[in-house]
Amino acid sequence: MSEITAERVSTPATKLDVEAVRSDFPLLHQEVYGKPLVYLDNAATTQKPRQVIETVDDYYRHYNSNIHRGVHNLSEKATAAYEEAREKVRRFINATDLKEIIFVRGATEGINLVAHSYGVSSLKTGDEIIISEMEHHSNIVPWQILCEQTGAILKVIPINDAGELDMAAYEQLLGPRTRLVSIVHISNALGTINPVKQIVEMAHAHNAIVLVDGAQATAHTAIDVQALDCDFYVFSAHKAFGPTGTGVLYGKAELLDAMPPYQSGGDMIKMVTFKKTLFNELPYKFEAGTPHIAGVIGMGAAIDYISGLGLDNIAAYEHELLGYATSAVQEVKGLRLVGTAHHKTSILSFILGSIHAHDIGTILDHEGIAVRAGHHCAMPVMERFSIPATARASFAIYNTREEVNTLVRALDKCREIFA
């Protein structure tokens, strides 16, 4: 048995009032198999605070209507709220201009948009695209397909045993044919925080552009696209307390301007005749059809929620919790962490003796603990570490040290069952 001492349970000294935060999330207050829910699957999707739920509810109850189309009062209200969310996103990631904020379905669609629109129009046979060994499938497959379509070549930055990028190897991969580098900001399978600013500088020195997959970043760390100087940045609202089915593609205006539309239809046009169609300006050129209006407005509320807590406070709290959890789980006999990068977010991916991750997932579930078990849509990472799967506990602002202790006790139970 791992011991849980009183000292370890004492609350960390940060400005975040975790009990107040928890009271904002209605879903957390329930039992699973008769045990209080411990939700540790935040890298898959986070729970939603009542502020987001109420904002979406309010939209459907009081001003649901289509945007940019009606002259009536409801449509004007909906359009204003939708565009206000765009301004919230702009401020949230410190973009210079509203036209650089494209609403999409999520990180996956953002990457696909760039691969189809920028990739197909700009890449030629023999051009090179660089990704890394720690990418989510959504940042691998679109580039593989693009390579098949254009004859471009995919190159992969290897990672070391701690789950960090091999930056020397990256330097070697960059060359005169490198056109695009697409890299994850924070790895969902390992928790590694990549040195994005440095990656961008190095790519720009070779005139290559950079897309950053920020799916795991926005709930945990402040984003400043100008400071990073990345060319594209994508993220999903649902991983940062917002609704599913909505997200953002940020792109530098001059790149977006030069890119052909991705999908076509209503909203993305200025004028249509059967001879010729005039495309709308940014950002609408890339927003064909009726978008997820409620989702976008809800994402705005999620950003307000995060800003209200303060990303510095969030990062400090999670850093403490990660430190606590890391040393706590390492006391479980036979547990090995997969992903021990120096710069890490609050994700613990691990294997436990010879117990399969799926069995761990089921046993933890029985203790009320929700974790992810599997390859985390990052099969090359599993291959790199020669394991079929890991169990992953991923933490958010509402998780506590007590929950970590519950996790540790449940892991001991896994060992007992398979003893």
Next chain:
Amino acid sequence: MFDLKDLYQEVIVDHNRSPRNFGKLEDADRVAEGFNPLCGDRLNLYLKMEDDRISDIRFDGSGCAISVASASLMTEALKGKTRDEAEQVFNEFHDLVTEKKPEDTDSITHLGKLAALLGVKDYPTRVKCATLCWHTLHSALEGNTTPVTTE
């Protein structure tokens, strides 16, 4: 309330720790591969047929406790059975774990040790782990060459 002990029974823990009939069957005349993309379970099933009878059956691969124990128990249950008998056990087992048929004492007696796996029916995501080997068997008996996946 579901009890974990119903899922991870002693038989299952034991067959996971020391799977029976584990390892390649060198003179197999039928081989099939099963794959569960959700959790990465991988299974190779080797059969040796004598006319219509399974004279030998072995498996290898890696997976969770449920999938390994299920494959181990299946090989034990099927050695020496005819093709029709094997299909019959498969159908019975499948209907019970997918709750197409209610459990009764008769069917449980029929299944023998395999009944230890019936605990999975309370865990919908784990049913595939228990049935992977059976689908692979089906494919081996049919002589299919494309790998079976649970998706």
